[in-house]
Structure formats: C-alpha cells, structure tokens
Amino acid sequence: MVTSNSEQDELMGLLIAVSREDRQAFQQLYEKISGRMFGLCLKLGSQQELAEEALQDAFIQIWHRAAEYHSDRGAPLSWMMTIARYRTLDLMRSRKAKQTSGDSQLEHVEDQREGPLDVSLRSAGTAELTGCFDELSDVQRDSILLSYYRGFTHDEVSEALSSPIGTVKSWIRRGLMVLKRCLER
Known part of the structure; x- marks a missing residue:
C-alpha cells in the first residue's frame, strides 16, 4: 500500500471535500481507490458477493465519517483500507454465525x-x-x-x-x- 506523497495529498483533498458532502469528490475518490479496496475485500473474503457488499459498506462509512479523519489516524489510504478490512471481517463473521447457527x-x-x-x-x-x-x-x-x-x-x-x-x-x-x-x- 505504498503511495506517493502527491497521491496522499490528493486523497486528503478528496476526503476534505467529501467531508463537506461534495458528491463529485466522492465519485473521484471512489474511482481512484475502489479497485484497491475491492482487491483487499476479495482477498480477505474470497467471495465476490461479500467483497462487493464490503466495498459498498466501506464507502458508505467513508461518506459519513470523512469529517472524522485526521492525519494522526494514518495516511488517508491506510485509513480507508482499514475501514474496508474491518467491514469485510465483520461481514465474514456475521455470515459465519448465520451459516453455523x-x-x-x-x-x-x-x-x-x-x-x-x-x-x-x-x-x-x-x-x-x-x-x-x-x-x-x-x-x-x-x-x-x-x-x-x-x-x-x-x-x-x-x-x-x-x-x-x-x-x-x-x-x-x-x-x-x-x-x-x-x-x-
């Protein structure tokens, strides 16, 4: 997940705009990082449907929580990837519980x-x-x-x-x- 400083600056700018409910910035953010986030979700969950749901949920959380981001939480991409990772793990856990109940x-x-x-x-x-x-x-x-x-x-x-x-x-x-x-x- 190594990214350049200019990419991190761009992601930071997009997150700031998203925190102001800028839909165009949100679309740009999605286009920029959704592929990497989906790859992580798919690797963790090993199911396309689960990965798609986790990705969607992660972006919903990013939309609602963008204003909560600040640099001491890590780089913008790391923060967003962490949201995707934990959403995938939550979905895996809930599906496992339903499957074995x-x-x-x-x-x-x-x-x-x-x-x-x-x-x-x-x-x-x-x-x-x-x-x-x-x-x-x-x-x-x-x-x-x-x-x-x-x-x-x-x-x-x-x-x-x-x-x-x-x-x-x-x-x-x-x-x-x-x-x-x-x-x-």
Missing part, C-alpha cells in the same frame, strides 16, 4: 485435515462455541477466524490485519487458550 457440531477444516481445535470443537455445540468466541477480543477473534476458518497463514493474517507477525501469533495463541478454557467448562 443451526449446526449441532462443527466439521473439519476446509482441507479435511484435523486442526488443533477439532476435538474440542466437535464436542462443543455451536451455541457454546459462539459464546466462547464472544469472550475473545476482536483482534483475537479475527486472527483465529482468518487462520483456522479461512486458511490464512500467519503472514497473510499479519498482512490482512496490518499488524506485526509476532503480535498476530500472540493473538492467536492467547485466543486459543481462552477458547480451550471456555470449552472445557
């Missing part, structure tokens, strides 16, 4: 190999698991969902969450410990 047990990970949580997860019903996920911090939950349910490597999770790999590994490790304790109750 009627299941009595969880199945194997996508590649059909046993994962480290499979024994505990098979013995715990979805309601218990959902309750346990509620005990995790957002970053722990996102890290675990991306790693174990989307099959991301630690490097990919690190990139998706814009966090150092050591931090991501700690979130996953601590989150798994919380889940284990919760499921053993």
Whole structure:
C-alpha cells in the first residue's frame, strides 16, 4: 500500500471535500481507490458477493465519517483500507454465525485435515462455541477466524490485519487458550 506523497495529498483533498458532502469528490475518490479496496475485500473474503457488499459498506462509512479523519489516524489510504478490512471481517463473521447457527457440531477444516481445535470443537455445540468466541477480543477473534476458518497463514493474517507477525501469533495463541478454557467448562 505504498503511495506517493502527491497521491496522499490528493486523497486528503478528496476526503476534505467529501467531508463537506461534495458528491463529485466522492465519485473521484471512489474511482481512484475502489479497485484497491475491492482487491483487499476479495482477498480477505474470497467471495465476490461479500467483497462487493464490503466495498459498498466501506464507502458508505467513508461518506459519513470523512469529517472524522485526521492525519494522526494514518495516511488517508491506510485509513480507508482499514475501514474496508474491518467491514469485510465483520461481514465474514456475521455470515459465519448465520451459516453455523443451526449446526449441532462443527466439521473439519476446509482441507479435511484435523486442526488443533477439532476435538474440542466437535464436542462443543455451536451455541457454546459462539459464546466462547464472544469472550475473545476482536483482534483475537479475527486472527483465529482468518487462520483456522479461512486458511490464512500467519503472514497473510499479519498482512490482512496490518499488524506485526509476532503480535498476530500472540493473538492467536492467547485466543486459543481462552477458547480451550471456555470449552472445557
């Protein structure tokens, strides 16, 4: 996500105009960054429909929250990409909850190999698991969902969450410990 200073200045100017409800500036902003944002949403969500919905939701948030942006929140592009990233993760989480809400047990990970949580997860019903996920911090939950349910490597999770790999590994490790304790109750 390396951008030039002139591009950052241009994005800053567009954001300022959008904060004043300038529709033409919003259209220009969309044309300038929607491709990159969609690529991120698609990479995270792995589904075109989800990525399109996340992109639309992200731009709605940008329209409504442009006045809240200031430079200590990072570069304009980084701020907007973060909105898209978290909107994608929220949609993935909500769709996963809807998809598994009627299941009595969880199945194997996508590649059909046993994962480290499979024994505990098979013995715990979805309601218990959902309750346990509620005990995790957002970053722990996102890290675990991306790693174990989307099959991301630690490097990919690190990139998706814009966090150092050591931090991501700690979130996953601590989150798994919380889940284990919760499921053993």
